[in-house]
Amino acid sequence: MSHDVKKYSRATQVVHAGQHVDPATGAVAPPIIQSSTFSFKDCAQGAARFAGTEEGYIYSRMGNPTVARLEEAVSTLENGFGGFATASGMAALNTVVFALMGQGDHMVGTSSVYGPSRVVIERDFSRFGVASDWVDTSDIEKVRAAMRPETKIVFVETPANPTMVLTDIAAIAEIAHKNGSIVLVDNTFASPILQRPIELGADIVMHSMTKFINGHSDIVGGMIIPKTKELYTKIRPAHYYLGACMDPHPAWLALRGFKTLAMRVRTAQDGAQKVAQWLEYNPKVEWVRYPGLASHPQHELAQRQMEGPGSLISFEVRGGLEAGTALLDSVELMTLAVSLGGVESLIQHPPSMTHAAMSRENRIAAGITDGLVRLSVGCEDADDIIGDLEQAFQKV
Numbered sequence: 395m396s397h398d399v400k401k402y403s404r405a406t407q408v409v410h411a412g413q414h415v416d417p418a419t420g421a422v423a424p425p426i427i428q429s430s431t432f433s434f435k436d437c438a439q440g441a442a443r444f445a446g447t448e449e450g451y452i453y454s455r456m457g458n459p460t461v462a463r464l465e466e467a468v469s470t471l472e473n474g475f476g477g478f479a480t481a482s483g484m485a486a487l488n489t490v491v492f493a494l495m496g497q498g499d500h501m502v503g504t505s506s507v508y509g510p511s512r513v514v515i516e517r518d519f520s521r522f523g524v525a526s527d528w529v530d531t532s533d534i535e536k537v538r539a540a541m542r543p544e545t546k547i548v549f550v551e552t553p554a555n556p557t558m559v560l561t562d563i564a565a566i567a568e569i570a571h572k573n574g575s576i577v578l579v580d581n582t583f584a585s586p587i588l589q590r591p592i593e594l595g596a597d598i599v600m601h602s603m604t605k606f607i608n609g610h611s612d613i614v615g616g617m618i619i620p621k622t623k624e625l626y627t628k629i630r631p632a633h634y635y636l637g638a639c640m641d642p643h644p645a646w647l648a649l650r651g652f653k654t655l656a657m658r659v660r661t662a663q664d665g666a667q668k669v670a671q672w673l674e675y676n677p678k679v680e681w682v683r684y685p686g687l688a689s690h691p692q693h694e695l696a697q698r699q700m701e702g703p704g705s706l707i708s709f710e711v712r713g714g715l716e717a718g719t720a721l722l723d724s725v726e727l728m729t730l731a732v733s734l735g736g737v738e739s740l741i742q743h744p745p746s747m748t749h750a751a752m753s754r755e756n757r758i759a760a761g762i763t764d765g766l767v768r769l770s771v772g773c774e775d776a777d778d779i780i781g782d783l784e785q786a787f788q789k790v
């Protein structure tokens with residue numbers, strides 16, 4: 395039995411959503427049901443489960459009790475209709491496209507998304523007849539102009555990786571829905587603590603759970619949360635057949651990490667605000683992009699659409715690529731690594747790392763300049779992070 399947890403605040407929901415005392419043992423922490431298959435009491439039951447006329451588990455690629463708790467937890471926070479946990483964030487995106495798009499269909503996407511999310515559509519799904527256009531979705535007129543009658547999905551990442559450009563989800567939903575298109579929002583950077591796209595008009599939310607939802611840089615995973623039963627039903631067979639399922643063990647870790655999502659997001663955000671302000675006053679910094687700064691071009695949208703600016707910052711060191719490299723090579727407390735949203739601060743260079751698969755031309759057009767540095771502020775004391783930046787900047 396599930397709790398009616400939606401009446402509580404978000405911080406309470408993350409602790410209790412998908413969590414119920416195990417009826418068999420009374421265990422407070424969820425059991426890891428590490429089984430690939432589930433027995434039927436007789437043939438009639440097996441047939442009924444396959445036919446969908448009886449609830450119950452069959453085979454873990456099609457559903458698993460531990461994974462189901464995580465799906466319930468994240469879907470509750472996002473206000474969706476169920477969820478599909480996937481082996482990675484990329485598997486979540488690929489499953490949605492595999493489920494809903496085909497020959498002759500068209501996608502409009504945010505030009506600055508996580509590099510591989512764009513490359514897989516442009517380079518790989520195009521081989522199956524899926525066309526796409528990638529525009530600055532913060533400019534509504536550009537989205538309007540890119541729409542075609544065959545546009546099936548408008549894919550928005552906000553805040554965008556790594557430019558921190560924001561897109562007005564409600565405005566996009568209005569344009570998309572008039573055209574009969576579905577809005578897919580990658581909510582990885584914000585997490586449901588700071589932004590709930592379905593409440594703003596999105597039809598499907600996806601996450602790389604590798605990031606904030608798990609929060610401890612120790613698993614890879616993804617999640618798809620549809621808004622409606624109709625979309626849930628369309629995605630379900632694709633999730634089985636693509637085999638993009640998540641295993642129970644990493645799901646259990648993500649469920650454990652999820653309980654502290656609210657406190658981690660808020661702690662990291664408090665630190666990021668201080669770090670961003672410090673960077674803004676640093677004469678060695680060319681520019682800083684953080685939604686919590688008044689200098690962010692969409693500071694007002696951040697305040698309207700999000701419950702906080704989050705903990706990712708992008709900036710450019712004066713002196714461009716060479717100076718940026720010197721900074722990255724000099725950090726001590728922070729770790730030079732890709733990924734984000736963990737308790738530890740991570741710093742990286744998107745043009746040569748996370749977005750290296752994009753052409754330089756597409757990167758520059760998307761605002762990913764050669765010297766851009768991305769910082770994922772973790773839960774360390776902000777003064778220690780600033781101290782680390784201070785000593786690293788001395789070497790620039």
Ligand code: LCS
Nearest residue numbers: 482483484508582602604615732733748
């Ligand atoms: N969506 C966003 C916004 C991401 O940042 C990533 C990964 C993905 C989807 C894909 O998720 P994955 O398959 O890795 O779980 N972003 C990464 C990054 O910025 N650094 O390393 C991975």
